[in-house]
Amino acid sequence: MFKKILIANRGEIALRVIRTCKEMGIKTVAIYSTADRDSLHVKFADEAVCIGKPASTESYLNIPHIMAAAEITNADAIHPGYGFLAENARFAEICAEHGIKFIGPTAEMIRKMGDKMTAKETMIAAGVPVIPGSEGLLSSLDEAKSLAREIGYPVILKATAGGGGKGMRVVWEESELEKQFQVARAEAKAAFNNDGIYMEKYIEEPRHIEFQVAGDQYGRVCHLSERDCSIQRRHQKLVEESPSPFMTPELREKMGEAAIRAAQAINYESVGTVEFLVDKYRNFYFMEMNTRIQVEHGVTEEVINFDLIKEQIKIAAGVPISGKNYYPQMHAIECRINAEDPFNDFRPSPGRITTLHVPGGHGVRVDSHIYAGYVIPPYYDSLVAKLITVAQTREEAICTMERALSEFVIEGIKTTIPFHLQLMRNEAFRRGEFTTQFLNEFKLEPVEE
Known part of the structure; x- marks a missing residue:
C-alpha cells in the first residue's frame, strides 16, 4: 500500500x-x-x-x-x-x-476513451450499442448533408475533443445544417484547438443514465449499478440519483453487462463511469466513458455502502476486486450546491461566506470544503457543496432533501439552494417524469429576499 x-x-x-x-x-x-x-x-x-x-x-x-x-x-x-x-x-x-x-487508468486507456470517435469505434467492436451516426469525422458539409438525410433529422453535431457542451449543436432540418456546422467547428476550434466534428442521430426525450464500473489489474471488471443524471442545464449536471426512477430490473442487467463490456474492451483498471443515453422506449446507447472518479460518486456510495475512493486506491496498489456486481439497497439523491445566482441566469457568485449552517440529521451527507469566513475564489468551478440524502424510497429521499435544503444556510454569496428547493417540490420531478430537456421548461419562481 x-x-x-x-x-x-x-x-x-x-x-x-x-x-x-x-x-x-x-x-x-x-x-x-x-x-x-x-x-x-x-x-x-x-x-x-x-x-x-x-x-x-x-x-x-x-x-x-x-x-x-x-x-x-x-x-x-x-x-x-x-x-x-x-x-x-x-x-x-x-x-x-x-x-x-x-x-487511475493508464495513459493508453485514457487516450482510448478520451477521443470520442476512437471510443465509439471501440464500443462497436465490443458489441456495445452506439448512437447511429458518422463512422469518423465529417470531412465536409456535403458529407454532413448526405449522412443527415440517411439517418434522419434531428441530428446533433459534436466536437470530437469536446466536453461541457462546447462544439455541440442540434440540427432539426437541413436548412439549419450549414450554419450550425460552421458554428460547431468554430466553437470546437476555439475551445479545444481541434475543429474535428462528428454527427449522431439526436435522441428525443433522452435520459442520461451512467453506470459506475471498477476494474483491477488482473482483468476483472464489475459494475456498481446506475445513476440518473438527466437533470442538467446546458449539459452540466445539477441533480443525480440512484437508482434511476426510469430503470427496470431487465434494463439494469442489459446496461450493466454493456458497461462491463465497455470497460473490458480497454482492459480498464481503476474506477470509472460508462455513460449512456436512454430513449423513451428504453433503448440505450453508449455516449462516453469517464476514466476518473465522478463528482456524483457519493450517490453510489450511499446506496451500496461502499467507499469508491478507497477502492480506487486499493486497485492502484494492486489489490484485486471481488468481481461481483453491486445493486442499490437504498435511494439517494444529490443536489450540487453551486456559488451561482439562479435568478440571474446562474451567474457565478464568488465572495466571502459570512454565515454557514450545514444541515444534518438522519440520511443527510454534505461533502464540502467551505466554512464561515471562507472566500470562494472566482478562478475555479463554482461547486461549493454536494448535498446527498438517502432513504428507503425515492419519495422519502426527496422529502429528506427538501428538509435538508430548507435548513442549509449560506450567506454572503448567492447559491443554487433556492433552485433545488423548487425542483424538489415540482410534481413532475417527484413523479420521476423528466428527461435531459426538463430544465428547458422548468420555471423558477421568484422569492422574496
Whole structure:
C-alpha cells in the first residue's frame, strides 16, 4: 500500500480523498494555488505545497510544479480527483516515468476513451450499442448533408475533443445544417484547438443514465449499478440519483453487462463511469466513458455502502476486486450546491461566506470544503457543496432533501439552494417524469429576499 499520496486537486474532492487516506493510514500532500491558501484541504492534509498563482494554468494544470511537489515530499502516488488533470494521458505518462503511481487508468486507456470517435469505434467492436451516426469525422458539409438525410433529422453535431457542451449543436432540418456546422467547428476550434466534428442521430426525450464500473489489474471488471443524471442545464449536471426512477430490473442487467463490456474492451483498471443515453422506449446507447472518479460518486456510495475512493486506491496498489456486481439497497439523491445566482441566469457568485449552517440529521451527507469566513475564489468551478440524502424510497429521499435544503444556510454569496428547493417540490420531478430537456421548461419562481 502507498505511504504518501499527493492530491493533485482542490476543494471538496481533495478533502474527500484526504479523509479516506487518513482512514487507510496513508499520509497526504495537498497542493494549492495562492488563491486557495485558506482552503480546508490545505489545513487537513499532512503536508501542503504552494504550486503557483491563482490561474489554473499556473497551478492545478502545471504538471512540472505538481511533479516537483511530489518529489520534494517523497509522495509515491498521485490522486488526480476529477477535472483538471484527471483525464490527461500525458500526466499519467509523466507520473509513470517518474516512478510515481497515477491513481487511475493508464495513459493508453485514457487516450482510448478520451477521443470520442476512437471510443465509439471501440464500443462497436465490443458489441456495445452506439448512437447511429458518422463512422469518423465529417470531412465536409456535403458529407454532413448526405449522412443527415440517411439517418434522419434531428441530428446533433459534436466536437470530437469536446466536453461541457462546447462544439455541440442540434440540427432539426437541413436548412439549419450549414450554419450550425460552421458554428460547431468554430466553437470546437476555439475551445479545444481541434475543429474535428462528428454527427449522431439526436435522441428525443433522452435520459442520461451512467453506470459506475471498477476494474483491477488482473482483468476483472464489475459494475456498481446506475445513476440518473438527466437533470442538467446546458449539459452540466445539477441533480443525480440512484437508482434511476426510469430503470427496470431487465434494463439494469442489459446496461450493466454493456458497461462491463465497455470497460473490458480497454482492459480498464481503476474506477470509472460508462455513460449512456436512454430513449423513451428504453433503448440505450453508449455516449462516453469517464476514466476518473465522478463528482456524483457519493450517490453510489450511499446506496451500496461502499467507499469508491478507497477502492480506487486499493486497485492502484494492486489489490484485486471481488468481481461481483453491486445493486442499490437504498435511494439517494444529490443536489450540487453551486456559488451561482439562479435568478440571474446562474451567474457565478464568488465572495466571502459570512454565515454557514450545514444541515444534518438522519440520511443527510454534505461533502464540502467551505466554512464561515471562507472566500470562494472566482478562478475555479463554482461547486461549493454536494448535498446527498438517502432513504428507503425515492419519495422519502426527496422529502429528506427538501428538509435538508430548507435548513442549509449560506450567506454572503448567492447559491443554487433556492433552485433545488423548487425542483424538489415540482410534481413532475417527484413523479420521476423528466428527461435531459426538463430544465428547458422548468420555471423558477421568484422569492422574496
